[in-house]
Amino acid sequence: MTTKQPATLLIHPERAAPGGFRSLVPGTERASTVLFENIDKWKNRSGFDESIYTYGTSGTPTTRDLQNRLAEWEGGFATVLFPSGLAAVAYAFLPFVAPGDHVLIPANVYDPVKTLANGLLKRMDVTVEQYDPLVGAGIAAQIKPNTRLVWVETPGSITMEVSDLPAIAAAAHAAGALVAIDNTYSAGWYLRAFELGADISVHALTKYPAGHSDLVMGSITAKDEATWKRVKDMALQTGQCCAPDDVYLVLRGLPTMPLRIRHVERVTNEIAQWMQTRPEVKLVLHPALPGSPGHEIWKRDFTGSTGVFSFVLHDQYGADAAARFIEALEFFGIGASWGGIGSLALTYDLAKSRTHWPHKGALIRLNIGLEDERDLKADLERGFAAL
Known part of the structure; x- marks a missing residue:
């Protein structure tokens, strides 16, 4: 066979x-x-x-x-x-x-x-x-x-x-x-x-x-x-x-899952790398990026990445700023889950759930959906403008 x-x-x-x-x-x-x-x-x-x-x-x-x-x-x-x-x-x-x-x-x-x-x-x-x-x-x-x-x-x-x-x-x-x-x-x-x-x-x-x-x-x-x-x-x-x-x-x-994953992988990697250039962003947490925790293990064990990643804002941007960022977005919905058709954004207060979390700035997690990446990037620009 x-x-x-x-x-x-x-x-x-x-x-x-x-x-x-x-x-x-x-x-x-x-x-x-x-x-x-x-x-x-x-x-x-x-x-x-x-x-x-x-x-x-x-x-x-x-x-x-x-x-x-x-x-x-x-x-x-x-x-x-x-x-x-x-x-x-x-x-x-x-x-x-x-x-x-x-x-x-x-x-x-x-x-x-x-x-x-x-x-x-x-x-x-x-x-x-x-x-x-x-x-x-x-x-x-x-x-x-x-x-x-x-x-x-x-x-x-x-x-x-x-x-x-x-x-x-x-x-x-x-x-x-x-x-x-x-x-x-x-x-x-x-x-x-x-x-x-x-x-x-x-x-x-x-x-x-x-x-x-x-x-x-x-x-x-x-x-x-x-x-x-x-x-x-x-x-x-x-x-x-x-x-x-x-x-x-x-x-x-x-x-269609492999095709959808390949799309979100490409778009997510592009957006995550762009996030690294933003002056408002302190840290991008995406396993395919050097410097993300466990990146070397990811290179060894994984053959690709998917559509979820997080970024940490600089220390002056707290929970209120994260809320302004997310609520300014048009195409990123506010909701749990990921892996579906639409992009999503949420913020998490890790100081309450994680011991020794070292960052004061807000963490925002994005799920990249199936929208055109140009629209998603323009939407994120709106979020950063709201900060």
């Missing part, structure tokens, strides 16, 4: 859904009840058998199609879908921890992960400790005998530090801990997480895979069968599933 590149696999998958039907356009199968041919097949059904269908919550040809394409895309064993990216994040922890266990998360982690750590995981008597995202192999000093999982977010979704995934994975595996990565930034394309040591790859499919700012969904892809079964088992026990119509929209977005 001809070897296919990852972008081709999104259109021509190897793992066809059961039934033999093939098309460039995936179908949408809706079901709650699934009918069986006889009582014997009903009695011997299994939610872990991906070659059969048992009930709507355990999958339809539509959901299996997306799971198969995602697993192929990342080079993992199998994928489980979740109704949001945050649900997928939670289920990267929950099947693998018990009371008395210890997990590590980076200090630059997506804030809802900290909420999970201080909420549900704390109530479960799971200890969560933060580590410096640039610590690399030094994380071994924080790994304990009861450490079950190390969470990696690279680059960080606000301050953009790039972590040394292979070094972290080697230290974790030496102690018997699993490594889970939020690989949403690279869309599983520009960072091959399993090749670099991850056991679990989590995505907010809301972002680049769906790509059109019209749904929320998440996924977990596991490196091996044993890890996948633990995730799948808890998902089945708690009824985690996705609506086939939403799944279809992600399937529709996947074939």
Whole structure:
């Protein structure tokens, strides 16, 4: 069989859904009840058998199609879908921890992960400790005998530090801990997480895979069968599933994802480099730029960058100035998420959420969408004029 590149696999998958039907356009199968041919097949059904269908919550040809394409895309064993990216994040922890266990998360982690750590995981008597995202192999000093999982977010979704995934994975595996990565930034394309040591790859499919700012969904892809079964088992026990119509929209977005990412990569790099020339800007945090934290690791491990980056204004520009900047923009919306069709801008008060944040000027994060770069640059000029 001809070897296919990852972008081709999104259109021509190897793992066809059961039934033999093939098309460039995936179908949408809706079901709650699934009918069986006889009582014997009903009695011997299994939610872990991906070659059969048992009930709507355990999958339809539509959901299996997306799971198969995602697993192929990342080079993992199998994928489980979740109704949001945050649900997928939670289920990267929950099947693998018990009371008395210890997990590590980076200090630059997506804030809802900290909420999970201080909420549900704390109530479960799971200890969560933060580590410096640039610590690399030094994380071994924080790994304990009861450490079950190390969470990696690279680059960080606000301050953009790039972590040394292979070094972290080697230290974790030496102690018997699993490594889970939020690989949403690279869309599983520009960072091959399993090749670099991850056991679990989590995505907010809301972002680049769906790509059109019209749904929320998440996924977990596991490196091996044993890890996948633990995730799948808890998902089945708690009824985690996705609506086939939403799944279809992600399937529709996947074939164009590489083209969209290439566009935002080019435009983002151009704008980030232009930002470095602005007198109002103290620092640009973009992993592809020299001087950004972890840039050398990015050059080693990543094959490209996507559409999210941050910049820090000079010290005289505080929160009020950042608000003026953002509210003067026409094409950059004010809102969470990224990876969709439209550009977005937000500001963050890192003095409240990060220890030892060294900058007094406001930080602004941009998501670059699919607009013409000339319009985006002119819009940012309006923002700077408002300062």
